[in-house]
Amino acid sequence: MARITKTPEERKEEIISASRTLFLEKGYAHTKVSDIVKAIGVSQGIFYYYFSSKDAVIDEIIDRYMRLQLSEARKIVDNGSLSPLEKLEKMAEAQMLVNHRENQNIHRIKGVDIHERINSRIISDYVPLMVEAYGDPGDLQVQMKFEVFVASAIFLFDPGIFTWTPVQRNKRIDHIIDLMEKSIDLPAGSFRFYRTLMGYQS
16 A cells, blocks of 8 residues: 655644544543554654654644634734724634634643643733733733733633632622723723623523
């Protein structure tokens, strides 16, 4: 049988896809590099040509997810026909769409701090785009307020940390949004669109 030759891009994608599948099925800790290469019929040397370790594959999976988020956000930030609040609302909608397509599977990978790494990237890479959309790029005070807003939501509504009743969750969502609106002098209700992103249940 003739050997199938694949481009570097195809081979790398194959390794990532097989790794993701095995990470989801077996967990990160119980997946060996030998399992990954066996699944796609290549040598370990091929794996190490593209990735230095399993951890490097995880970083690539996270990076791809974040690139999707940032790419969608950048399109909205650069849309001059939208007001600052319209940009932030559309960014929240885009974030939910990407989460629906990608994030659920990513967070099901057990045995590695993938959740924490994504959250760190959201604060360091995504929040500055929110600040830019709001119209105050480079304003450290505004950026820190957005960081606290996002970090509070990430922490409080992480199902691996807290299990709220719908009423408890809704009250906290409304409180966080109210605090953020007051901190940047916005009228009450300006950030109501964040309710959906945070999981508000009506």
